[in-house]
Amino acid sequence: MGKSPTVHRRRLGSELRRLREIAGRTHREVAAHLDCSQGKISQIELGRVPVRTSDVRLMAEFYGATGDQVEALIDLAQDSKQRGWWQQYPSTAQRPGLQTYLGLETSAKAVSCFGSDPLPELLQTTDYTRALLMADSQVFTDDEIAERLKVVSIRQQRLLGENPLELWAVLDESALRRCVGGPAVLRQQLEHLVLLGYRRNVTLQVLPFKVGGHPLMGDRAAVFSFADEADPQVVHLGDSANSRFLDKAADTSDYLKAFEQVCTNALNPKDSSAFISSVADELPT
Structure with missing residues (x-):
């Protein structure tokens, strides 16, 4: 892009x-x-x-x-006056904070993220995303749902190709167990996560409940890193309705350390894959 x-x-x-x-x-x-x-x-x-x-x-x-x-x-x-690809999708472009988020994600070399449920959109299946939209307090038209699904699909293309986005996601156990869309949809989503974990550019870790407290409790955070040293790392906090973007070292350092600590507390990628599979196996068929 x-x-x-x-x-x-x-x-x-x-x-x-x-x-x-x-x-x-x-x-x-x-x-x-x-x-x-x-x-x-x-x-x-x-x-x-x-x-x-x-x-x-x-x-x-x-x-x-x-x-x-x-x-x-x-x-x-x-x-800077060029139009971003997302601006052709009107309801998406109007969401507060999302234009900045998509602009950073589009140019990033790597994204690291942590949060409780729901799962990050870059990792979601179409059925999981649709179920989230259907459960939202806002009522979406069929066209709006189709547009949002299209935007998520375009974003997910960044994980493919010759120079894919490097994604490191720490998933809270709650996100794996929240039965979004019902057992069948969640099972498919969890199986999708296991397959994504085999990609060289995707690292998935699970933070199980037994870990207890951690530095990012209550936060949904994403860290954008860029290939050009002239572009500092940016930390995004919150969701599209309540976004904050931090790019000064004095503001980002604590969050970068917190993410490192969460990674240390989480299961390693191999054990995380096994954990995700075990959660999927617990679901009724």
Whole structure:
């Protein structure tokens, strides 16, 4: 799928913030120079909004950037205006936080995730996803369900191909036992997990109930890592209705350590596969 506009915007914002700090300029000064609000400058630096190339040039020159730096920033600004593949799916594009999440996932080299139920969408079967949608408090039309299933299917293609996404998922035992869609659907889902675990780019671990407390209790977290060192790791917390994205080392370090601890507490991949199979065997036929 290539680089997404989300990553371009975040890199552009990060670089503009770096240049501003080197120049010793405040948000107030930059806003006055561009004749805009301080909030707009903050949103640009956080990579949350596209930026006009004329504003990028004004900001960069105000910071004393070189000609080459200015041109590189303008290239980033132009790339950040491209439409993401998900924007052709209207109900998906309107979900709060999801556009940023999909933009990061599309460009990531690796994703590590943990959460209780439901299972991560990258690992879901079509029947499992459909059952979740049918159980949602929001009533979806047939077209909306078809669209969401299509979007999940497109995302799952990242696990295939010559340069697949590296996925490391720690699954809470509750996600394996929640009988979404009934025994037959869950059995098929668990068997699908076992097969996915044989892929070189997929690592699955189970965190059993017997482990007890752990650093990520109550959290649903995903860590996005990128091939380009210019793109810092991003930690996503919550779900599409309550999303937070952290990319500063001071904010992400505790969550990265917590994920490492959860991985240490979880069963190793081989034992996790056996555990998933045992849960599937317990289901009525």
